[in-house]
Amino acid sequence: MNIPMNESVTVPGIRRYLKTAEDLWQPQVDSSILVFRQENAAADEARLQSALEATETQRATFAELGVFAVPARLGLPREAQSGDLLIELGEVPGTLHPEAYRLEIGEYVRLIAADDRAVLHGLRTIRQLLLSARGKLAYGAIEDEPILGERALHLDIGRKFYPQEWILERIREMAELKLNTLQLHFSEHEGFTFESERHPEVMSERYLTRQQILEIIEEARKHRITLIPSLDSPGHLDWALRGRPEWLLRNTAGETAKGALDITNPEAVAFVRDLIDEYAELFADSPYFHIGGDEFIDFGKFDDYPQLGEYARETLGIENGTGADAYVAYLNDVAERLEAGNFIVRVWNDGLYREGLEQKVALKPSIQITYWTKWDRKMALAQTFLAKGHQLVNFNDAYFYYVLGEHAGYIYPTGAKVYEGWSPGVLPRIAEGEPQEWSLPYPEGLLGCSFSVWSDKPLMQTVEAVASGIREPLRAMAEKAWTGERRFAKYEDFAEACRAAGLHS
Numbered sequence: 001m002n003i004p005m006n007e008s009v010t011v012p013g014i015r016r017y018l019k020t021a022e023d024l025w026q027p028q029v030d031s032s033i034l035v036f037r038q039e040n041a042a043a044d045e046a047r048l049q050s051a052l053e054a055t056e057t058q059r060a061t062f063a064e065l066g067v068f069a070v071p072a073r074l075g076l077p078r079e080a081q082s083g084d085l086l087i088e089l090g091e092v093p094g095t096l097h098p099e100a101y102r103l104e105i106g107e108y109v110r111l112i113a114a115d116d117r118a119v120l121h122g123l124r125t126i127r128q129l130l131l132s133a134r135g136k137l138a139y140g141a142i143e144d145e146p147i148l149g150e151r152a153l154h155l156d157i158g159r160k161f162y163p164q165e166w167i168l169e170r171i172r173e174m175a176e177l178k179l180n181t182l183q184l185h186f187s188e189h190e191g192f193t194f195e196s197e198r199h200p201e202v203m204s205e206r207y208l209t210r211q212q213i214l215e216i217i218e219e220a221r222k223h224r225i226t227l228i229p230s231l232d233s234p235g236h237l238d239w240a241l242r243g244r245p246e247w248l249l250r251n252t253a254g255e256t257a258k259g260a261l262d263i264t265n266p267e268a269v270a271f272v273r274d275l276i277d278e279y280a281e282l283f284a285d286s287p288y289f290h291i292g293g294d295e296f297i298d299f300g301k302f303d304d305y306p307q308l309g310e311y312a313r314e315t316l317g318i319e320n321g322t323g324a325d326a327y328v329a330y331l332n333d334v335a336e337r338l339e340a341g342n343f344i345v346r347v348w349n350d351g352l353y354r355e356g357l358e359q360k361v362a363l364k365p366s367i368q369i370t371y372w373t374k375w376d377r378k379m380a381l382a383q384t385f386l387a388k389g390h391q392l393v394n395f396n397d398a399y400f401y402y403v404l405g406e407h408a409g410y411i412y413p414t415g416a417k418v419y420e421g422w423s424p425g426v427l428p429r430i431a432e433g434e435p436q437e438w439s440l441p442y443p444e445g446l447l448g449c450s451f452s453v454w455s456d457k458p459l460m461q462t463v464e465a466v467a468s469g470i471r472e473p474l475r476a477m478a479e480k481a482w483t484g485e486r487r488f489a490k491y492e493d494f495a496e497a498c499r500a501a502g503l504h505s
Contacts, residue, residue: 008129008133008137008138009129009132010125010128010132011128011177011478011479011494011497011501011503012478012479012483013479013482013487015143015483016142016143017140017141017142018141019138019139020139021139022138023138023139024136024139025083025109025138026083026135026137027067027085027130027135029068030070031068031070032068032072032073032075032081032085033055033059033068033070033072033073033084033085034073034074034079034080034087035051035052035055035073036075036086036087036088036089047089048074048089051087051089051116052074053222054117054119054222054224055072055087057120057222058120059072061124061127062130064131064502065131065135067130077110080110082107083108084109085108086109087111087113087119088111088112088113089113089114090112090113090114092112092143092145093112095143098118098149099114099118099146099149099178099180100114100118100144100145101118101119101122101144103122103126103141103142105137105138105139105142106139111123117180120175120223122144124175124176125142125144127502128501131501131502132502146482147481147482147484148442148448148482148484149448150180150393150448150450151179151180151450151478151481152179152183152449152450152451153170153174153181153183153452154183154185154230154450154451154453155170155185155452156185156188156454157184157185157208157455158185158188158191158192158455159189159191159454159455159456159458160404160455160458161191161193161206162463162466163463164208164212167216171216171219171225172223173474174225174474176503179225179474181225181227181228181448181450182220182226182227182228183228183230183290184227184228184229184230185230185232186208186229186230186231187230187232188236188238189259190239190458191204192204192207193207193208194207194213195208195209195210196275196278197210198278199240199275201243202239202240202275210282217282226287226288227283227286228289228290229279229283229286230289230290230292231276231279231291231292232290232291232293232294233261234249234260234261234292234293234296234327235260235295236259237259237260237261238258238259240272241259244268244271247261247262247268247271249262249263249297249305249308250262252305252306257305260296262307263311263326264307264311264315264326272334273334273337276334276338280343284341288344288345288368291334292347292348293347293348293351293352294348295348295351296351299324299350299351299354299357300354300357302322302323302324303323305323308326308327309322309326312325312326312329312361318361319360322359322360324357324358324359324361325359327351328352328361331363331367332363332367335366335367336364339366344366345367345368346367346370346393347363347367347370349370349372349373349385350373352385353385354376354380355380356378357378362388363388365389365390368390368391368447369385369390369391369392370392370395371385371392371395371396371428372395372397372401372428373397373428374429374436375428377430377431381436382436383436385445386443386445390445391446392446392447393450394449394450397410398428398429399413399418399421399422399426400418400449400451400452400473401413401454402451402452402454402469402470402473403456403457404456404460404466405457405461407456407457412469415475415476415491415494416491418473418480419476419479419480419491419494420486422476422477422480423480423484423485423486424442424446424449424480424481425437425438425442425446440484449477453466453470471505472495475498476491479494
C-alpha cells in the first residue's frame with residue numbers, strides 16, 4: 001500500500017482511533033507539554049516528578065518535527081493552550097491495563113496514562129502520528145493498550161561480546177517499538193561477560209564493567225524497560241567452572257557432562273549461589289531473575305548419574321527420590337533464595353514435567369516458565385505448566401530464535417515470517433503439522449512473548465550485522481504482540497508503514 005497524505009500510522013498499531021471532526025491539532029515549536037498537577041496534590045509529588053522525567057526523556061525525539069522545544073513542566077488544565085499537550089496520570093476509562101493510555105485530540109491533546117511507561121507509549125504514538133501525517137492530527141480519541149503484557153528481547157551476550165553502546169542502542173530501539181523487557185544472558189559455556197568482583201576468575205577477556213552495567217540499568221530505567229539478569233545453572237557453566245573441573249558432574253564412566261554443576265557438592269553449589277547473590281545485588285531493582293535450568297544433562301539419562309538419586313534420598317531425605325528430584329530441588333532452592341530478595345524467578349521449560357520422568361518434588365508454582373521449544377515429544381505441553389500453576393512467556397524458537405551461524409538447524413527469522421505466521425497464541429509446535437496454539441481470550445497465565453538472539457557461532461556475524469538482522473523480525477513481533485492482529489494483507493505494506501512512522505532500516 002502507499003501511505004496517503006495525512007494518513008496517520010504507528011508501529012505497533014493503535015487498537016482504536018475514532019476521528020470525530022475535520023479540525024486538526026497542530027503543535028508548534030513553542031507549544032508546551034504539561035504534566036497535570038492537581039492543586040494541593042503534594043502527596044503525589046514523587047509520582048508527578050517521575051512522570052515529568054519520563055516525559056522529558058521522550059520530548060527530545062520531537063525535535064526532528066520542530067515542535068515542543070520548551071521543556072515539559074507541571075501545570076493545570078486551564079493553562080493548556082492551542083497546540084499544547086496535557087498529560088494526566090490516572091485510571092484510563094474502560095480498562096485496568098497498566099500500559100493503557102488514551103488520547104483526546106482537540107484544540108490541545110489530553111494524554112491520560114496509567115503510569116510512566118504508558119505516558120511514554122502515548123508520547124511515542126503522538127510523535128509517529130505527527131511524522132506520518134505531516135504534523136497534524138484530526139480531532140478524535142485514541143484508546144490503546146497491548147494485548148500481551150510482556151514484549152521482550154533476550155540477548156545472549158555470554159558467547160559474544162556486545163559493546164555497551166550496542167546494548168544501549170537496542171534499548172532505544174525497543175522503546176520506540178513499545179517493547180518493555182530486556183533479558184541479558186551473560187554466562188555461557190563459551191564466556192562470562194559481566195564483571196565479577198567476588199569471582200574475577202570467571203570473567204572473559206572482554207567484559208562489561210560494573211559501571212557500564214549500571215549505565216545500562218539507568219538507560220533501561222529512563223525508557224521504563226524492565227531488565228532481567230540471566231545466569232544459567234545448573235547447566236551451561238563450562239566457562240565459569242573451567243578452573244574447577246572437580247565441580248563438574250560425572251557419569252558412571254567418569255565422563256563430565258558439559259558445563260553441568262555437580263549439585264551434590266556443597267562447595268560447588270555455594271560457588272554458584274555466591275555468583276547469583278552478586279548479580280541479585282547489582283540488579284536489585286529488577287523484578288525478575290532467570291536461573292536457566294535447561295540442558296543440564298540429557299534429561300532422558302538421569303540413570304547415568306546415580307549420585308543424583310542417591311543425593312535426593314540420603315541428603316535431601318526424599319523417599320524413593322530420583323535424579324530428577326535432586327535437579328528440581330536445586331531449582332527450588334535457588335528460587336527460594338532469590339524470592340527472599342523479592343525476585344520472581346524464571347526457568348526454561350525443557351527439563352520439567354517430562355513424559356516418563358518420575359518427579360516427586362514439585363517445582364515451586366511461583367517459578368515462571370520461559371517456554372522455548374518442544375523438539376522432544378517428551379517435553380511437557382505449555383498447557384501442562386498452566387495446569388501446574390505456573391505462568392508462561394512464549395519464546396517460540398520457530399519464529400523468535402536468531403541463532404548466529406544458523407547453528408543447530410535454525411534459520412534466521414525474517415519480518416515476513418513473523419508477521420504472516422505468528423500470533424500471540426502460537427506456541428512451539430509439538431511436531432510437523434501438530435501445532436500448539438491458544439485462541440482468544442488468551443489464558444491469564446500467558447504473560448507475553450520474547451524474541452531471542454543466541455550467539456552460538458559468535459564470529460559468523462558482526463554486532464552491526466546482528467542489529468540489522470533482528471530489526472525487521474523484532475518489529476513484526478512488536479506489532480503482533482501489541483495489536484494481536486494482522487493490520488495489513490502483505491508484509492510489504494507493514495514494512496512501508498514502518499517507514500512512514502519513522503522506523504528506518
